[in-house]
Amino acid sequence: MILQLARLLGRFAVFWGVWWLLTDGRTDGLVFGAAFAAVAAAMPLVIVEPRGTDRPLALLPTVLRGLLLLPFFLWQSLYGGIDVAARAFKPRLPLTPTLFDYRLRLPPGPAPVMLASLVSLMPGTLAIVSGARLRVHVLDAGRDYQDELELLEAQVAWIFGVALQAPRTPAPTRWVSSGPETDA
Amino acid sequence: MTLLYLALAVFLLLTLAAGFWRVRHGPTAADRMLAAQLFGTTAAAILLLLAEALALPALRDVALVLALLAVIAVIAFTASVKTPTPDQDSGDD
Amino acid sequence: MTDSLAIALLLAGAGFFLAGTLGLLRFPDVYTRLHALTKADNLGLGLIVLGLMLRAESGAAAGKLLVIWLLVLTASAAASQLVASWARARRIRPWQG
Numbered sequence: 001m002i003l004q005l006a007r008l009l010g011r012f013a014v015f016w017g018v019w020w021l022l023t024d025g026r027t028d029g030l031v032f033g034a035a036f037a038a039v040a041a042a043m044p045l046v047i048v049e050p051r052g053t054d055r056p057l058a059l060l061p062t063v064l065r066g067l068l069l070l071p072f073f074l075w076q077s078l079y080g081g082i083d084v085a086a087r088a089f090k091p092r093l094p095l096t097p098t099l100f101d102y103r104l105r106l107p108p109g110p111a112p113v114m115l116a117s118l119v120s121l122m123p124g125t126l127a128i129v130s131g132a133r134l135r136v137h138v139l140d141a142g143r144d145y146q147d148e149l150e151l152l153e154a155q156v157a158w159i160f161g162v163a164l165q166a167p168r169t170p171a172p173t174r175w176v177s178s179g180p181e182t183d184a
Numbered sequence: 185m186t187l188l189y190l191a192l193a194v195f196l197l198l199t200l201a202a203g204f205w206r207v208r209h210g211p212t213a214a215d216r217m218l219a220a221q222l223f224g225t226t227a228a229a230i231l232l233l234l235a236e237a238l239a240l241p242a243l244r245d246v247a248l249v250l251a252l253l254a255v256i257a258v259i260a261f262t263a264s265v266k267t268p269t270p271d272q273d274s275g276d277d
Numbered sequence: 278m279t280d281s282l283a284i285a286l287l288l289a290g291a292g293f294f295l296a297g298t299l300g301l302l303r304f305p306d307v308y309t310r311l312h313a314l315t316k317a318d319n320l321g322l323g324l325i326v327l328g329l330m331l332r333a334e335s336g337a338a339a340g341k342l343l344v345i346w347l348l349v350l351t352a353s354a355a356a357s358q359l360v361a362s363w364a365r366a367r368r369i370r371p372w373q374g
Contacts, residue, residue: 018344137311221357225349251352
């Protein structure tokens with residue numbers, strides 16, 4: 001009960017802060033902002049969680065932890081942008097793309113989606129969530145991405161305050177090998 | 185400074201226009217959907233530059249709305265656009 | 278000093294937008310093009326936002342610019358995953374050399 005109240009207040013604080021910023025720091029609209037932030041903060045109490053997510057997200061600690069790791073993500077994102085820009089500018093297009101599966105250790109819910117989003121900002125990788133796996137498309141097949149992905153996954157687990165589990169799927173397979181090609 | 189903002193806005197408009205070549209030529213519907221993404225980011229940047237150049241802070245709100253609408257466009261696309269030959273194999277997921 | 282830094286950031290941002298468009302036009306398939314758009318364009322917007330933040334009239338205005346960028350970033354990450362999933366569900370094969 002106390003925990004629920006704390007989470008409610010945490011969400012309220014985040015939403016009200018965003019409102020304040022979006023209204024250019026004006027003070028005359030803050031009352032309206034408080035009303036809307038309160039409604040938004042109460043939403044998770046009304047909406048039924050999808051199956052598989054075992055508990056509601058504590059938004060404020062998640063946001064604060066995310067902010068702590070923001071410099072790292074921004075740095076990686078800068079590197080990722082420079083990497084892909086360099087490839088786009090080079091006349092010979094240095095691309096050797098491939099696709100592989102990464103077995104998730106994160107529990108289902110918002111955490112894997114966050115991981116996929118972050119992976120997509122990192123140099124040379126693009127990811128989508130596919131069940132208990134992450135489908136990762138990479139621009140440089142010659143590199144090993146396993147360690148980077150594991151590090152990122154651990155960071156996302158920390159941000160969301162969830163524990164990593166043993167992978168729930170068998171060993172990864174490379175699915176791009178043969179078969180009919182669609183124009184791409 | 186104002187001149188720089190305007191010049192950059194025009195430059196971004198040109199990159200946006202060039203990007204529409206891809207929208208026209210596809211070849212897949214997914215390539216055309218990239219337009220929404222390109223548009224969302226580039227137009228947001230153009231509007232933020234114009235907000236500063238023209239001293240019209242309200243344009244920042246336009247940038248925000250536009251960027252969010254771009255995602256809604258992508259959601260609508262992915263939810264509604266069907267392939268000409270329906271997939272027999274529902275995938276290996 | 279602040280001005281020259283702002284100018285440098287704005288120009289660099291525009292450069293990444295150019296790279297994003299070049300990637301969109303030159304890269305061989307939808308997945309590689311997604312790489313170009315999600316990384317280069319978002320970085321370009323981030324740099325332009327940083328440059329404009331240096332010139333913002335108030336702290337709140339600067340914060341708002343940052344929030345706009347973070348929202349665009351989130352939105353764009355979601356959109357790129359949707360397009361990639363869509364393409365994969367339609368069995369659009371990745372280009373391989």
